[in-house]
Amino acid sequence: MSDTTQPTRKGQEFEQTLDASDKTVASFEHESRGFVDRLQHALHSNPTLVPVIVLIGAVAVFGLIAGGKFFSAFNLSLIIQQVSIIGILAAAQSLIVLTAGIDLSVAAIMVLMAVIAGNLSVYMGVPPVLGLLASFVGGTAAGLMNGLLVTRVKLPPFITTLGTWSIFYALNLWLSGAQSIRSQDIDANASILKFFGNNIALGGARITYGSILMVAVFAVLWYMLNKTAWGRHVYAIGDDKDSAELAGIRTDRTLLSVYALSGFVCAIAAWASIGRVGSISPQAFYEGNLQSITAVVIGGISLFGGRGSIMGALFGALIVGVFQSGLRLAGVDVLWQVFAIGWLIIFAVAIDQWIRKVSA
Amino acid sequence: MTQPVIKARGLVKRYGKVTALDHCDFDLMPGEIVAVIGDNGAGKSSLIKAISGAVSIDAGTIELEGKPISFSSPLEAQDAGIATVYQTLALSPALSIVDNMFMGREIRKEGIAGSVFRALDHAKMREIAREKLSELGLMTIQNIDQPVETLSGGQRQGVAVARAAAFGSKVIILDEPTAALGVKESRRVLELILDVRSRGIPIILISHNMPHVFEVADKIHIHRLGKRLCVIDPKEYSMSDAVAFMTGAKLPEGAVEAA
Ligand SMILES: Nc1ncnc2c1ncn2[C@@H]1O[C@H](COP(=O)(O)OP(=O)(O)O)[C@@H](O)[C@H]1O
Ligand SMILES: [Mg+2]
Numbered sequence: 275m276s277d278t279t280q281p282t283r284k285g286q287e288f289e290q291t292l293d294a295s296d297k298t299v300a301s302f303e304h305e306s307r308g309f310v311d312r313l314q315h316a317l318h319s320n321p322t323l324v325p326v327i328v329l330i331g332a333v334a335v336f337g338l339i340a341g342g343k344f345f346s347a348f349n350l351s352l353i354i355q356q357v358s359i360i361g362i363l364a365a366a367q368s369l370i371v372l373t374a375g376i377d378l379s380v381a382a383i384m385v386l387m388a389v390i391a392g393n394l395s396v397y398m399g400v401p402p403v404l405g406l407l408a409s410f411v412g413g414t415a416a417g418l419m420n421g422l423l424v425t426r427v428k429l430p431p432f433i434t435t436l437g438t439w440s441i442f443y444a445l446n447l448w449l450s451g452a453q454s455i456r457s458q459d460i461d462a463n464a465s466i467l468k469f470f471g472n473n474i475a476l477g478g479a480r481i482t483y484g485s486i487l488m489v490a491v492f493a494v495l496w497y498m499l500n501k502t503a504w505g506r507h508v509y510a511i512g513d514d515k516d517s518a519e520l521a522g523i524r525t526d527r528t529l530l531s532v533y534a535l536s537g538f539v540c541a542i543a544a545w546a547s548i549g550r551v552g553s554i555s556p557q558a559f560y561e562g563n564l565q566s567i568t569a570v571v572i573g574g575i576s577l578f579g580g581r582g583s584i585m586g587a588l589f590g591a592l593i594v595g596v597f598q599s600g601l602r603l604a605g606v607d608v609l610w611q612v613f614a615i616g617w618l619i620i621f622a623v624a625i626d627q628w629i630r631k632v633s634a
Numbered sequence: 635m636t637q638p639v640i641k642a643r644g645l646v647k648r649y650g651k652v653t654a655l656d657h658c659d660f661d662l663m664p665g666e667i668v669a670v671i672g673d674n675g676a677g678k679s680s681l682i683k684a685i686s687g688a689v690s691i692d693a694g695t696i697e698l699e700g701k702p703i704s705f706s707s708p709l710e711a712q713d714a715g716i717a718t719v720y721q722t723l724a725l726s727p728a729l730s731i732v733d734n735m736f737m738g739r740e741i742r743k744e745g746i747a748g749s750v751f752r753a754l755d756h757a758k759m760r761e762i763a764r765e766k767l768s769e770l771g772l773m774t775i776q777n778i779d780q781p782v783e784t785l786s787g788g789q790r791q792g793v794a795v796a797r798a799a800a801f802g803s804k805v806i807i808l809d810e811p812t813a814a815l816g817v818k819e820s821r822r823v824l825e826l827i828l829d830v831r832s833r834g835i836p837i838i839l840i841s842h843n844m845p846h847v848f849e850v851a852d853k854i855h856i857h858r859l860g861k862r863l864c865v866i867d868p869k870e871y872s873m874s875d876a877v878a879f880m881t882g883a884k885l886p887e888g889a890v891e892a893a
Contacts, residue, residue, distance in 0.1 A: 318781075318784075319781070501751075501752075501753050501754055502753065503742070503752065504752070506729065506733050506737065506740065506754075507737075509726065509728065509729055509733075510726040510733075510737055513729060514725075514727065516722075516724075517722065517725060517726055518724075518726060518737070519688075519707070519708065520688055520708050520718075520720050520722075520724035521708070521724045521725075521726070521734075521738050522707075522708050522709040522738030522739070523709070523737065523738050580726070580728045581728050632784070
């Protein structure tokens with residue numbers, strides 16, 4: 275304490291001059307900045323701009339290189355179809371990443387739920403609708419289990435889901451006996467499981483129900499995250515959990531709902547995946563966990579939480595699909611596709627670091 | 635004798651081996667401003683966190699208007715009408731000013747859009763936030779959607795104070811609200827404090843700024859080593875007395891300092 279002045283009761287003299295002072299309130303002048311500065315601010319207020327630009331750029335470049343083959347309605351609809359499962363998983367992943375977590379188990383939950391729905395409806399004579407219902411309950415429960423470990427046992431999400439990834443994968447091998455359920459068997463007993471493999475022909479395009487489902491999942495989650503109080507709370511928790519708690523958010527309850535919802539979305543992906551693949555394979559989508567994270571990161575959602583739009587993950591998934599398709603049509607070896615995606619991830623994270631340094 | 639708005643007795647709070655509150659008492663009477671002063675680490679923030687439900691106490695009782703309370707979360711305290719500006723402000727930097735002001739108290743649209751689809755009424759929240767902020771005079775109003783992290787320290791503090799002033803109905807607690815503010819902005823916060831009191835709402839003010847404390851406080855609670863050392867009337871003591879008490883250089887008459 276330095277200001278041990280004489281006792282004064284007449285207010286503070288040094289402040290009397292304030293009456294004569296400039297009365298303009300603290301303002302936010304945006305004096306003209308350099309281009310880089312303005313770009314940084316633009317990206318800061320809209321981090322999804324980067325993936326949108328990359329997506330448009332990639333489509334344009336591959337359109338030029340691979341020409342009509344790439345730009346055909348058929349190929350473009352095929353890209354959407356190919357990314358639909360990873361896209362839905364990326365939606366589930368985005369929810370967790372927005373809370374500053376990470377979920378290594380999304381694909382494992384999805385495959386396990388596909389196996390559960392398949393086993394029940396194809397082999398055990400359960401009506402397929404109930405089989406699907408069981409997978410939705412199961413997916414939600416699996417997500418809830420992750421959430422309980424994170425909020426109640428206070429384990430870091432990375433470790434929690436690293437563990438449950440193994441657990442769900444082992445359960446999946448056990449339940450399936452490491453055997454696939456064949457396409458014919460599904461058709462014979464439970465064709466509804468393949469519902470999302472149907473498509474609508476629009477000109478040359480083949481739009482599968484699964485592609486439409488992916489867009490619908492993103493639309494609903496976007497609404498929840500941006501137009502409801504719950505969504506604001508999710509962002510606040512990812513931003514600074516302690517502050518959110520002090521501000522009056524029940525952070526653990528919200529986190530639990532996020533994990534449960536994420537598990538539910540994985541079960542949606544499970545249903546869609548049966549239509550996409552045709553059969554139910556316990557070994558499918560083994561890299562799905564990491565691919566969903568790739569889409570989220572390329573989509574400009576910060577791994578530090580609280581920043582980015584879930585729509586970014588959709589664009590991220592599409593960017594990966596466009597690169598794969600474009601490079602393949604241009605006759606480039608698969609290894610260079612993987613190489614390119616790797617650079618995209620690093621580029622995206624570097625951009626995020628730069629954006630977060632923005633200041634007043 | 636009138637009933638205290640807040641009456642705390644024998645509060646104990648330990649963080650591991652550190653005893654932050656050591657059988658601390660606290661009183662706040664209706665309509666008054668009580669300033670809490672004390673050295674860094676004396677336990678001032680812990681005291682107000684105990685009252686606002688941000689930490690759970692290990693022992694002691696707290697009454698709000700005569701009724702015992704035991705909040706298990708800040709939300710419960712807020713619902714009971716106690717609004718707090720924490721030293722750390724408790725803002726979400728990436729979210730907008732409006733989002734922050736209404737965090738946890740969002741307004742939904744009317745009709746099924748709100749009840750079934752849970753849609754937020756952004757327009758209404760913006761309008762109210764604008765009103766509150768211009769009352770405070772701390773913000774220009776067209777930037778209500780600006781993320782808080784792009785504001786200056788003083789502006790952030792303004793948002794946090796406006797949030798508490800807008801929602802505190804029984805008690806408003808401010809933990810070092812002017813620490814990051816310039817002269818002009820501090821003055822506005824002090825005016826706001828006096829304004830809130832004139833509406834009959836009592837205030838707990840933690841501050842290191844002696845001139846401010848002596849200017850606005852009706853009573854000064856001197857906190858030392860985790861407990862209330864004494865309560866003084868700012869009209870009867872000088873700032874140097876207060877500082878001497880809180881640093882242990884001098885003992886108030888009648889007070890016996892525990893070891
Ligand atoms: N979350 C915490 N964990 C551990 N120790 C804490 C925590 N919060 C406060 N303390 C300790 O409790 C004591 C009182 O702190 P605090 O209430 O913040 O004091 P003040 O606000 O008067 O500076 C200090 O010794 C501080 O280090
Ligand atoms: Mg403090």
